[in-house]
Amino acid sequence: MAKKTFYIIVALFILLLTVAYIGGMFNGLSFESPLLNAVYSFLTLLFRVNVLWIGLVIFLENDNPSRTVAWLLVLVLIPVVGFFLYVLFGRSYRKQKKAEAKILSDSDRMSHAAEVQASLLEYIELPNTENPANRRLMQLLLNNAKAPFSMTNEVTVLTNGLSKFNRLFGAIRRATDHIHLEYFIIKDDRIGNELRELLIEKANEGVKVRLMFDDVGSLTLGKAYINSLKDAGVEVYSFFKVPLPIFSRDLNYRNHRKIVVIDGVIGFVGGLNVGDEYISNSDKFEFWRDTHLEIKGEAVYALQTIFLNDWNYVAGQMVQGAIYYPEVNTTKNSLVQIAASGPDSDWKCILQAYYKMIANAVDKIWLTTPYLVPEESIMMGLKAAALSGVDVKIIIPSQPDHFFVYWASQANIQQLLEAGVKIYRYKNGFIHSKIMIVDRLAATVGTANLDIRSMEINFEVNAFLYDVDVIHRLEEDFVKDLEESVAYELDTYKERGLHRKFLEAMGRLVSPLQ
Known part of the structure; x- marks a missing residue:
């Protein structure tokens, strides 16, 4: 408590120092034209008010005292640059209108199941839950992430990029109804183009293909790549599009998810994006060590729901229906929970x-x-x-x-x-x-x-x-x-x-x- 009080006192002092410093920065400048002087005075006043406002927002909004002090130090040490840095990177996104709109667009497909399971968890027999620690963890995820658990699953660990892409491309080739992909980074290189050609091939076969990528993570993905997919009938959207990255607050809040769902029966999730470096084929790193999962079974429903929630928001659509949640045909019994988090979540x-x-x-x-x-x-x-x-x-x-x-x-x-x-x-x-x-x-x-x-x-x-x-x-x-x-x-x-x-x-x- 004493440490937090100290941080608050320091933050108040820095805030006052910032206002005083900003006020002194612009004193003494004048122009020959009265009009220019009037405009300059108005802009200076406007900037001072904005800096004061940002300082108060930093002080009131951040629940982490050390982060509050850090941002205020940036504001006082590099006031002009610091002002724009906080506008771009510092605001708490959960209060922004975009996050609120996304919350409203998210469906309750899995929430009801999670609530029912949470009320019955202590009465259900589950494998590897004799230790109460596992049940407490499951209960936490049922409550904070609305993440239902499922037992009818087959989980395969995919070690490194070649293993992941071999399994992924094989599953895409076998798709008959739909292919849903959501990635932080997609690159226009050998592995990226192999994926592109596969998706075009499946779209031409009549399979519904939906591709979503993060607009900042995939900043170098060119229009030619995207348009070739769209021309073949693939639906493509970027997540939180940032037309001018250096001037947009949306730059800070990115979709870091990597999800693929095929026909609602097989899903992929893990650390691997799409690009040659992830198969150890780049100049920067001789070898790329990563881990991905292939999942078959009921847990795919959760991946599907997360994807559709994101898709429906960025595409302005309402994609739904039983076809996206087909009957499970695996006989394996691997206990899994899929949890999503982000600035639109009530909890971390x-x-x-x-x-x-x-x-x-x-x-x-x-x-x-x-x-x-x-x-x-x-x-x-x-x-x-x-x-x-x-x-x-x-x-x-x-x-x-x-x-x-x-x-x-x-x-x-x-x-x-x-x-x-x-x-x-x-x-x-x-x-x-x-x-x-x-x-x-x-x-x-x-x-x-x-x-x-x-x-x-x-x-x-x-x-x-x-x-x-x-x-x-x-x-x-x-x-x-x-x-x-x-x-x-x-x-x-x-x-x-x-x-x-x-x-x-x-x-x-x-x-x-x-």
Whole structure:
């Protein structure tokens, strides 16, 4: 409480300093023309009012005191640039009209099922739920994400891009009714064009193809690529279109989901976008390590619903009907929950699920993430788990794909090592998997990174898995990844050079601004 009070006092002081500083910036300037002077005075006053307004919004809107102070420091240190940075990146999106409109457009297909299951969960016999921790996690996701669980599923772990695209392209070739795709990044390269040609081929066969991509993530996707699909009858829409990215607030709130649903019977979800680098065919990274899931069964209904909710919003349509939820024909019994989160959610669903899994851990927490910039509660949970004797292992990349988030990750290593967390840097290329395994009781694979952007800002989707066989398969991959990794040693890490500490400090300063 004392720390939060301190942050509030500091924030108020910086806000007052900002107003005073902005007022002094423009004093002393004059023009020969009275009209120019009048216009200049009006614009200066308008800018001062806007800066004051932004400062008050930062102070009142952010529920994270350290983030409030960070944004106010940006505003006072680089007032003009800081003003525009906050307009673009800083606002809480959940209050925006677009998010509210999307909430209104989302259907209640799965909500009723989740509510019924939540009321009956304690009476239902489920596999691998003898431990009450799993039931509590399932109850959490039923309540905060309205994510029903399903048992009639077959889950296949797809290790790396070639495995994923071989299975995906095979499933697309067999499609007979519809193909739904939702990606953060699609690139106009060899693998991207192989996908494009397949979709055109299926559209020409009469299969209904709907493709949705994030407008910022796929910023380099050209009109020729998109138009060739549209000309063949593929419906294509971008998510939260940003005509002028540097001037739009929508730049900050992106659809990071990777979902494919084919004929309502098979679904794909995980960390892999569409591009040559994801099959280890790029100049930047020699090898790309990632994890995806192929799901057959009732859990595909949830992926379908998430896709259709997003589609109906961006396309302005109401696509629905039994054809999108066909009868399940698998005999497997893998227990799964699919949870979506984003700025249109009432709760930070995936963040809360991570927190619950970490808090429930008794024996081990094995975690792979490309970005180690956890929210404060997750950081505390990991340290507390390690200090209480839980085997906490984290694998992160040894090389950056994004400069600031890499150094923000590095800034968190020492305090985790001091708590007994074991951290490993992956040496065989770039590791992009988003996986957490807890006690061989539960695991999660999906699109959410362990950073503030994924947990609080972007639209994400994760599969929560309770099948011992699937969890064991993920453990096997984790052990292989450990063999390709080198452990950080606390004593050695403490001796890192001043330049690294400076870069970490920069990363730490920037991380709350996400």
